[in-house]
Amino acid sequence: MSIYVDIEKSYGTFHLSVQLDAGDETLALLGGSGSGKSLTLKCIAGIERPDRGSIVVDGVTLFDSERRIDLSPQERRTGLVFQNYALFPHMTVLENIRAGARREPDAKKRTDSVDRIVDRFGLGCLTGHTPAMLSGGQQQRVALARILVSEPRILLLDEPFSALDGHLRHRLEDELKQVIESFGKTVVLVSHNRREVFRLSDRIAVLEEGRVGAVGTREEIFRNPGTRSGAVLTGCKNISRIRRKGDRLVEATDWGIDLFVDAELADDAEQKEYAGIRSHDIAWAGHANSGNPPENVYRFDVLDEIENPFSYTVILRAQGQSDAEPMQWDMDKPAWERIRTPSVDVCLPPEFILLLKK
Amino acid sequence: MDWFPLLNSLRIAGISTAFIFFAGLFAAYYIAKTPPVVKGLLDVVLTLPLVLPPTVIGYALLRILGPNRLVGAWVLHVFGVRLTMTWWSAVFATSVVIFPLMYRTARGAFESFDETLAYSGQSIGLSNTYIFWRIRMPYCRQGILAGTVLAFARALGEYGATSMVAGYIPGVTATVSTTVYQLWRTNDDALAFRWVTVNLAISFVVLLAVNLIEKSNEKSKPDRYRM
Numbered sequence: 001m002s003i004y005v006d007i008e009k010s011y012g013t014f015h016l017s018v019q020l021d022a023g024d025e026t027l028a029l030l031g032g033s034g035s036g037k038s039l040t041l042k043c044i045a046g047i048e049r050p051d052r053g054s055i056v057v058d059g060v061t062l063f064d065s066e067r068r069i070d071l072s073p074q075e076r077r078t079g080l081v082f083q084n085y086a087l088f089p090h091m092t093v094l095e096n097i098r099a100g101a102r103r104e105p106d107a108k109k110r111t112d113s114v115d116r117i118v119d120r121f122g123l124g125c126l127t128g129h130t131p132a133m134l135s136g137g138q139q140q141r142v143a144l145a146r147i148l149v150s151e152p153r154i155l156l157l158d159e160p161f162s163a164l165d166g167h168l169r170h171r172l173e174d175e176l177k178q179v180i181e182s183f184g185k186t187v188v189l190v191s192h193n194r195r196e197v198f199r200l201s202d203r204i205a206v207l208e209e210g211r212v213g214a215v216g217t218r219e220e221i222f223r224n225p226g227t228r229s230g231a232v233l234t235g236c237k238n239i240s241r242i243r244r245k246g247d248r249l250v251e252a253t254d255w256g257i258d259l260f261v262d263a264e265l266a267d268d269a270e271q272k273e274y275a276g277i278r279s280h281d282i283a284w285a286g287h288a289n290s291g292n293p294p295e296n297v298y299r300f301d302v303l304d305e306i307e308n309p310f311s312y313t314v315i316l317r318a319q320g321q322s323d324a325e326p327m328q329w330d331m332d333k334p335a336w337e338r339i340r341t342p343s344v345d346v347c348l349p350p351e352f353i354l355l356l357k358k
Numbered sequence: 359m360d361w362f363p364l365l366n367s368l369r370i371a372g373i374s375t376a377f378i379f380f381a382g383l384f385a386a387y388y389i390a391k392t393p394p395v396v397k398g399l400l401d402v403v404l405t406l407p408l409v410l411p412p413t414v415i416g417y418a419l420l421r422i423l424g425p426n427r428l429v430g431a432w433v434l435h436v437f438g439v440r441l442t443m444t445w446w447s448a449v450f451a452t453s454v455v456i457f458p459l460m461y462r463t464a465r466g467a468f469e470s471f472d473e474t475l476a477y478s479g480q481s482i483g484l485s486n487t488y489i490f491w492r493i494r495m496p497y498c499r500q501g502i503l504a505g506t507v508l509a510f511a512r513a514l515g516e517y518g519a520t521s522m523v524a525g526y527i528p529g530v531t532a533t534v535s536t537t538v539y540q541l542w543r544t545n546d547d548a549l550a551f552r553w554v555t556v557n558l559a560i561s562f563v564v565l566l567a568v569n570l571i572e573k574s575n576e577k578s579k580p581d582r583y584r585m
Contacts, residue, residue, distance in 0.1 A: 047477045073480035086478035090496045103483040143478075150482040 001185040003027075003154055007043055007053035007063075016040065016050075016210040026180055026187040028197040028218075030233050031207030037190045040207070041156050044188065045080040046073035057186070058153050079152030083159040085143035087131035093142050094118070094127035100146035113149055121145045136164045137172050144179055154186040161196055173199050194235050198222060206230040213357075228356045231276045236354060237328040239276040248350075250275060256321030260295045260350045272355040279313065279330040281352035285345040296348040300327070302341065312336040319343060359549070362529055363537040364556060366445055370520075370533065371513035373446070374453040375460075379506055381453075382460030386468055387490070408458035412518025415454050419523050423450060442523055445531050451519035456509040463505025467498035504571045511564035515557070 005020040016036040020027065031037040042048040044055055046062065054064040061069050062076045087096050097114055104110045118124055121141045131139055140160065147155065160176060161169045177200055180187050191197050197204060197218070204221040206213040206229065214226035225231045231239060240254035251258050252275050259275060285297045300316035303326055314329045314336065329346065389400050407415055423430040423441040430441045441447060471494055479489040495502065517535040524531040526540050534557055541550035 042477075045477070045481055047480075073477070074483045074485065077483070078481065080478065080481040082474045082478055084474065086472070086474040088475060088479075088493055088497075099479070099484060100482040102488070146482060152481075 001058055001154075002056075003044070003058075003186045003188065004054075004056040005040070005044060007040070007050035007055060009039065009043065009048065009050045009052075011039070014210060016043075018207070018210070018212055020188075020205055020212065020215075022186050022188065022203065024185055025202040026189055026200055028189045028191060028201035028204045029207050030191060030194065030197050030204050030221075030230075032192055032229065032233065034209075035207040036210040037192075037207045038158055039210075041080065041158050041188065041190050044076075044154075045078045045156055046071060046076045047080075060153070077151070077153045078156055079147035079150060079154065080156040081143050081147055081158065081160060083162045085131075085139045085163070087139060087142055087146070089131055091130070092127060093123055093129050093131070093134070096131070096142055097123075097146050097149055100148075100150040103150060117145045117149045135168075137168050137175075140164070140172060141175070144176075148179075148183070154188065155180070155183055157187065157189045159191055159193075160189070161191075161193065169196070176200065192233070194222075194233060206233060224354060226357060228274045228276075228358055231274075231354055231356050235278065236276040237279045238282075239274050239356070240325065241273060242275045242355075250355075254325040255327060256318045256324035257296075257298050257348075259348060259353055261353045261355060262350050271357055273358050274356040276354040276356055277327075277348050277352055278354075279328040281349065282316075282327070282329045283347045283349060284331075284335070284339065285347040286339060294347075295350055296353075297345055298348075299343055299345050301343050305336070305340075314344075316344070316346065359552065360529070363532045363534045363553070366448075366531070367514050367533040367535070370445065370448045370452055371510050371516075374449045374456060374513050375506060375510040377449070378453055378457050378460045378509055382457060382464050382505070382509075383502070385461050386464035390465065390468055404461055405458045407454050408462075412451075412455055412516065412520075413522065416451060416519035416522030419450055419454065419519065423447070423523070443525050443527070443531065445524065448516070448520045448524040448531065448533065451523040452513040452516045455516050455519055456512045459509040459512055460505050463508065464498075464502055467501025467505070468494070470501070471497055500571055500574065504568050507564055507568050507571065511561060511568075514560060514564075 001024045003020070003022050005018060007016070007018055009016040014034075014036070016039055018036065018040050029037040029040060039048060043050045044062070049070065050063060050065065052065045054066075055062045057076070057078065061067070062071045062078070063069060088099065091099065094114070097117060101110045101114050104113065118127060121144065123141060123145060126134065126138060126142075131142070134142065161172060164172060173196065180200065189197070189201055201218055203216065204218050205215045206221065206225060206227065208227065208229040214221060214230050221230065222234050225234045225236070228239060240252040242250040242252055245251050245258065248260050248262075249258060250261060261275070285294070299319045301319050302314055303317055304315040306313040306315070311333055312331045314331055316327045316329050318324050385404060389397055389404075392400065420442065421427055425431060425434050425440055425442065433439055433441055441450070475493055475497065476489050479493055480486070484493075515535055517539070520533060521536050521539070526532055526536045532540070534553055538550055538553045538557070541553065
C-alpha cells in the first residue's frame with residue numbers, strides 16, 4: 001500500500017512541482033494558503049490534471065503524462081474527503097452512504113457493508129436525517145462512512161477540521177485518528193494547522209509556493225523545520241535574518257544580537273539565511289550563573305506582556321537596540337508573576353536555535 | 359365556442375417545451391465547460407432569440423424551412439413533407455423563441471451548483487450520468503422547474519414567429535394568440551374578448567406557479583454549512 005507522486009502543474013503565475021511518496025502511514029502536507037497543498041490532493045484524486053509527471057497508488061498508475069495514462073476519478077478509487085464534507089444535501093444520511101456503496105454489484109454485499117459502516121460510525125439513529133440537520137462532527141462522520149464504504153485505495157483528507165468549532169476539534173481528532181488506524185493504508189492529510197498535523201500524521205511534508213520544502217517524521221520536522229516557512233507553520237514565533245560571523249557564531253541582524261549555534265548546524269551555515277527560536281525554548285537566566293558557560297545570554301527590555309489562559313507571552317527587545325525586532329517569550333503564569341521586571345536576562349540556548357533556509 | 363385553438367396552443371407549447379427542456383439543459387451544461395471566448399460567443403448566439411423581434415425569427419425560419427429554401431426543399435423532395443403551414447410548424451417557431459429562457463435559467467441554476475458535490479460523487483465511484491441526474495438536477499431542481507414553466511408560458515403566447523411559419527388556418531394551425539388577432543381583425547369583438555380572458559387565466563396560473571416554485575426554493579435552500 002503506497003503512493004508515489006511526482007507532478008508539475010502551472011496555473012497562471014503559480015507553479016506546482018511536488019514529489020512525494022508514502023507507505024502505510026499518514027503523510028501530512030503542511031502549508032499555508034496558496035502553497036498548493038489542496039491542488040496536490042485534487043491532482044491525486046483526478047479532479048485537476050497535472051501538466052507533467054506521474055501518480056502511482058498501490059502499484060496502479062493513476063496518471064502518467066508520458067505514457068498518456070489519466071484514469072477517471074471513479075477509476076482511481078482515491079477517497080477524497082472535502083473540507084466542507086460535500087454531503088448530498090437532498091439525500092438522507094442513509095442515501096448518502098448507500099451512494100458510496102453503488103460500485104458493489106452484489107445487492108446483498110452492498111446492504112451488508114452499508115449496515116456495517118452505519119453501525120461502526122454510530123449513525124443508526126441519524127439515517128433518516130438530511131445533512132442540514134446534522135452537527136459538524138456528525139457530518140464529518142457521515143462523509144468518512146460514505147468514503148470508506150466505497151473501499152478506496154487511499155484516503156485523502158482536505159483540512160478535515162476547518163469547518164468545525166475549536167472545542168469539537170479535539171474530540172474529533174481522536175475519532176479521526178482511530179478511523180485512520182483501522183483504515184490501515186496510506187492516508188494523505190492536508191492542513192495548515194500544526195497541532196492537527198502533529199497529532200494525526202506520521203510524516204510531514206512542508207509545502208511552500210508549490211514546492212516541497214522539507215520532508216521528515218513529525219518529530220524531525222517540528223524539531224528542525226529546515227526552512228523559514230516550515231518554522232512559521234510549525235509555530236516558531238521568532239525568526240531573524242542572520243549573518244555568519246564564525247564557525248559557531250552568527251549575527252541575528254533583526255534582533256541585534258550575536259548567537260552561538262550548535263556546531264553540527266553551523267556546517268552548512270552559508271545557505272542558512274535565518275535563525276529561529278520557539279517562544280517556549282527561551283529560558284530565564286535570572287539566577288546567578290550555575291557553572292554553565294553563559295552562551296547567548298542577553299539582557300532584554302520587556303515591551304509588553306500578553307496574558308493567555310495559562311501563560312504569559314512576554315514581548316522582549318534586546319537592551320540598547322531600539323531598532324531591533326521584538327521577540328516573543330512564553331512564560332508560565334506563576335513564574336512570570338514572581339519575577340515580573342521591566343528588563344530581564346534570558347538565554348537563547350544554542351541547541352534550540354533553528355537555522356533555516358529561505 | 360370552438361376550443362381547437364386552445365388545444366393546438368397547448369400541444370405546440372407542450373412539445374416545444376419538452377424538446378427545449380433537454381436542449382436547454384444540454385447547452386447549459388456543456389457550454390459552461392467551454393473556454394471563456396467560446397462561451398461568450400455561444401452565449402450571445404443562443405440568447406439572441408430573446409431580444410430579436412419574433413418576426414425576425416419567423417423570417418429566418420422561413421428562409422431555412424420554406425418549400426423553396428435549402429432545408430425545406432430537401433425535406434419536401436425526400437419525404438414529401440412541407441415544413442411550413444402545418445400545425446407542427448409552430449413547434450419550430452416557438453422552440454427557437456423559448457430556447458433562451460430555458461438555457462439561461464438552467465445555466466443560472468447550474469452556476470449555483472457546488473462542484474465539490476460532483477467531485478465527491480466521482481471520488482466514491484458514482485458515474486457522471488448518475489451525478490448529473492441524481493445530484494446536480496435535484497440540487498438545481500427549482501431553478502430548472504421555474505425555467506421550464508416560464509418557457510411553457512412563453513410558448514403558449516407566441517405569436518410573431520408562429521403566424522409567419524404556420525400561418526392562420528382555422529381548425530388547422532390556429533392558436534389562441536393568432537385567433538385573437540384574427541377575431542379582432544374581423545370585428546368579432548365578443549369572441550376575441552373571450553379568448554383574451556382565457557389567455558389571462560392561463561398566464562395568471564403560470565405566473566402563480568412560477569412564484570410558488572421560487573418561494574419553496576427559498577425555504578428549502580440547502581443549508582449544508584450549518585454547524
